[in-house]
Amino acid sequence: MTQSNQPMLEIRQVSKQFGGLDAVKEVNLSINKGEIFALLGGSGCGKTTLLRMLAGFETPSAGAIFIDGEDISQVPPHRRPVNMMFQSYALFPHMTVAQNVAFGLKQEKKHRLSKPEIANKVSELLSLVRMQDFAERKPDQLSGGQRQRVALARSLAKKPKVLLLDEPMGALDKKLRSEMQLEVVDIIEAVGVTCVMVTHDQEEAMTMANRISVMHEGEIMQVGTPSEIYEFPNSRHTAEFIGSVNIFDAEVTQLETHYSGLTCSDFTVPIQVEAGINAPIGAKLAVAVRPEKIIMSRQQPEAMSNWLTGVVEDIAYLGGHSVYYVKLSNGKRVMSVGTNNDRHEQKVTWQDQVYLHWSNTSAVVLYQ
Numbered sequence: 287m288t289q290s291n292q293p294m295l296e297i298r299q300v301s302k303q304f305g306g307l308d309a310v311k312e313v314n315l316s317i318n319k320g321e322i323f324a325l326l327g328g329s330g331c332g333k334t335t336l337l338r339m340l341a342g343f344e345t346p347s348a349g350a351i352f353i354d355g356e357d358i359s360q361v362p363p364h365r366r367p368v369n370m371m372f373q374s375y376a377l378f379p380h381m382t383v384a385q386n387v388a389f390g391l392k393q394e395k396k397h398r399l400s401k402p403e404i405a406n407k408v409s410e411l412l413s414l415v416r417m418q419d420f421a422e423r424k425p426d427q428l429s430g431g432q433r434q435r436v437a438l439a440r441s442l443a444k445k446p447k448v449l450l451l452d453e454p455m456g457a458l459d460k461k462l463r464s465e466m467q468l469e470v471v472d473i474i475e476a477v478g479v480t481c482v483m484v485t486h487d488q489e490e491a492m493t494m495a496n497r498i499s500v501m502h503e504g505e506i507m508q509v510g511t512p513s514e515i516y517e518f519p520n521s522r523h524t525a526e527f528i529g530s531v532n533i534f535d536a537e538v539t540q541l542e543t544h545y546s547g548l549t550c551s552d553f554t555v556p557i558q559v560e561a562g563i564n565a566p567i568g569a570k571l572a573v574a575v576r577p578e579k580i581i582m583s584r585q586q587p588e589a590m591s592n593w594l595t596g597v598v599e600d601i602a603y604l605g606g607h608s609v610y611y612v613k614l615s616n617g618k619r620v621m622s623v624g625t626n627n628d629r630h631e632q633k634v635t636w637q638d639q640v641y642l643h644w645s646n647t648s649a650v651v652l653y654q
């Protein structure tokens with residue numbers, strides 16, 4: 287099943303105050319059916335509070351939440367068509383895998399299921415998460431990844447319209463994390479459930495989500511696909527939060543049809559970016575360039591713009607690629623990434639003077 291353009295979850299002007307603190311500020315989001323949506327942000331940005339309001343564990347101070355067109359703001363947690371998978375998984379230690387998955391189904395009051403119906407449903411869910419051979423084990427006889435799959439099966443048992451994941455990979459080690467990220471996405475997509483996940487890990491959000499909202503101090507800074515957020519950040523905060531970036535403070539000096547020009551004290555030549563700067567001559571802005579967009583050379587580029595020179599101060603060898611830290615004459619450090627695809631190539635090394643160059647289309651202008 288794939289995502290549609292029909293909204294499943296709508297968050298309208300939702301705020302939450304704790305005493306005098308604005309934990310969540312006037313958040314508006316529309317999340318489509320079948321979409322995997324990530325709330326991403328640093329510690330204390332309000333992402334868990336927002337998730338808990340969706341689950342019904344917190345009441346909004348203002349605003350409303352709609353699921354499938356119905357206002358659920360005043361509906362208690364157990365009556366909402368949502369289910370939350372907690373970071374700890376919260377499996378019952380004394381119950382087997384099958385009993386854990388069956389637990390929610392047995393509580394069902396409205397459409398009481400017969401024993402064979404529950405058994406069928408449990409076996410269907412365990413096959414979905416590839417845990418059918420572990421039905422009689424207890425949670426402490428499972429690996430971290432297996433426990434997570436059981437927790438996922440249990441959260442999906444009652445067919446929620448929206449599945450909420452709180453730091454879903456938080457309890458797993460790094461290697462298992464990347465395997466489970468893809469596996470969890472496959473399962474969620476196979477079921478077609480709409481999913482909202484909270485994470486502080488940008489790689490996790492980029493790998494798992496169709497769209498990401500970056501939060502900061504209770505506000506949504508930007509919403510977009512992983513590549514939109516990475517390639518076109520709309521603020522310094524998002525540019526710095528997602529991946530590595532070089533940021534230059536600059537002033538607009540030229541607005542031409544095909545390009546715009548800026549000056550910056552770090553450069554001896556102007557900066558040029560694609561046309562379409564939304565600011566007048568003289569405006570003070572920032573220009574962001576990702577390290578992998580920068581080409582490093584020993585020769586001075588022929589171009590009349592977009593290059594700097596400095597001395598290699600540090601090199602971080604990371605196997606597939608290296609990060610070069612180049613110190614400019616004013617002391618500022620600029621990062622450039624080079625791939626290590628030739629073992630015999632004569633590499634740039636410490637204290638070499640180098641030139642860093644990029645194209646007009648590689649830089650992003652940041653207005654805030």
Ligand code: ATP
Pocket residue numbers: 304307309327328329330331332333334335336486
């Ligand atoms: P983390 O990644 O550290 O969990 P977060 O982005 O999930 O952070 P929240 O847990 O939503 O952040 O908290 C947002 C702000 O609200 C924080 O300043 C936090 O201290 C505060 N807060 C959260 N819950 C409560 C509460 N029950 N009472 C008072 N303040 C709270």
